[in-house]
Amino acid sequence: MTESATMKPVRFVLENESSSGIEPRPRGRKSLDNHLEGDRKSRNRRNQRAYRQRQQQQLLEAEKERDNYKANYSKLQQRLVDKNGKLERMANLVYDMERLCVLQGITVPSSITERLSMFKQRAAEDLDEQFADINESLRSIPNPVYETPQSDSSVITNTEPSPHSFIESPPSALEEVIPMLDSPLTEDMDSVGMQIDDIADIPALEEFSTPESIEVSNMSSQISPLRGPIPRHVALYYIQSQYLKKLTDPDKEYPPSGLDPTPLELALSDKVRFHPRLRFLPCPKLRERLMLFQDILDINTVVDHIVKGATCWGRDPLQNDAWELPEVLFYDFWFICDEDMLRCTNKWRLLNGKPPIVWDNAGRHVKKDSGPLGKVPSKFLGFLNMTEETTNNGHSLTL
Incomplete structure (x- = not known):
């Protein structure tokens, strides 16, 4: 009894408690209360922690910059x-x-200046060779024959004027082929005043024949020169020579012509690669349409039709209204034509006694049984069907 009475009750001590019942301080470093040494140590620990964070951030940035330098390298x-x-x-x-x-045994120039001068010299020689070819081809062209009325009869005899001087350039060659009445032959075909003759001044195709005697019932006393189209090879040589002149001397100012690039061509020159034969077509609108359809059409076929069938009746081959385009162009490739091309072509056809070409901008003039004319590429059959549907609905389609 005495031992049990003297024993104290058992008290369990918790982990965070001491045997004396006082709660211990939290674990970790801590500053001493009201002690200068403890404040200094805690401040140092904060500074060291901030320093380590800055070092880690700088290391990450340096590694990122290193990776960028490695990629660039x-x-x-x-x-x-x-x-x-x-x-x-x-x-x-x-x-x-x-x-x-x-x-x-070819001498190679040592400097770029010599090379450029040699290039210009060769380009000039090429132009001279082309001019010589034009002169050689013009030798076979007869001199123009003039009609002079007689006072006592209605029979006209043909007389030849004095021969002209020798041709030295394509402009004078074209003037030799198409002389003008009561006006001297000009040496510059690029003058602004050179335009197409009026319809009344151009005789019809029936007047181009040159028999020894022609009976005319009613005849005016005015002398009218006989004229014909510019030979195709002469016109092509002239277009090529003018294009080469612009390439060799681009800084020179040239009068406007059909070879000048359009805004659409300039905008697409860096993005789309054009067919090289299109640059020699003196019709800007036709060039634009062919550039747009060059992935669908056979450009060589279209250009061959134009080269073989077009006729230059005007005085300047560089102007688009001087050409009579072939009829097959308005039937087989009607979608690249327009009203201006039709007007110029029909103008020259009417002057030569030919019937005008019927053309519609929606292709309604093309018939299925039109023979060789009117053949439309297969890729445009769907486009034609769409055109017929829009026409039946009362809407017109314009290209």
């Missing part, structure tokens, strides 16, 4: 390898060309 190294490969191939090509020039 790899790109530059690859570009350098490609450039060295190109330079090596160009050096081999230049070496082969120089070796070939040495074998052929």
Whole structure:
């Protein structure tokens, strides 16, 4: 009894308690209360923690910058390898060309100035050769014959005037082919005043025949020169020579012509690659449509139709209204034509006694049983069906 009475009750001590019943301080470093040494240590710990955070942030930024430099270095190294490969191939090509020039006995200029001067000289020689070809072709063209009325009869005899001077350039060649009445032959075909003759001044095709005697019932006393179309090869040579002149001397001012690029051509020149034969067509609107349809049409076929069937009746081949376009163009490729082309073509056809061409901008003039004319490419059959549907609905379709 005495032992049990003297024993104290058992008290369980918790983990965070001491045996004396006082709660201990939380774990971790802590500053001493009201002690200068403890404040200094806690401040140092805060500074060290901030320093470590700054170091870690700087390390991450440095690693990111290092990765960017490595990527740029790899790109530059690859570009350098490609450039060295190109330079090596160009050096081999230049070496082969120089070796070939040495074998052929050709003098290679040493500076870029000499090369440019040589290029201009060769271009001028090419133009001279083209002018010589034009002169050679013009030798076979007879001189123009003039009609002079007789006072005592209605019979007209043909007399030839004095021969003109020798042709030295395409402009004077064209003037030789198409002389003007009571006006001297001009040496510059590019003058602004050169326009198409009026309809009343151009005789019909029946007047182009030159028999020894022609009976005329009613005849005016005015002398009218006989004229014909410009030969096709002369017109083509002239267009090519003018194009070469603009290439060799682009800084010179030239009068406006049908070879000048349109705003659409200038806008698409850097984005779309055009067919090289289109640059020689003196009809800007026709060039634009062919450029738009060049992925669908066979440009060589269209240009061959134009080159073989077009006739230049005007005085300047560089103007689009000087040409009579072939009839097949308005039937087989009606979607690249317009009202201006039809008007100019019908004008020359009427003057030569031909019936006018019937054309519709929606292709309604093309018939299925029209024979060789009126053949439409298969890729445009769906377009034709759409045209018929819109026409039946009362709407018109314009290109």
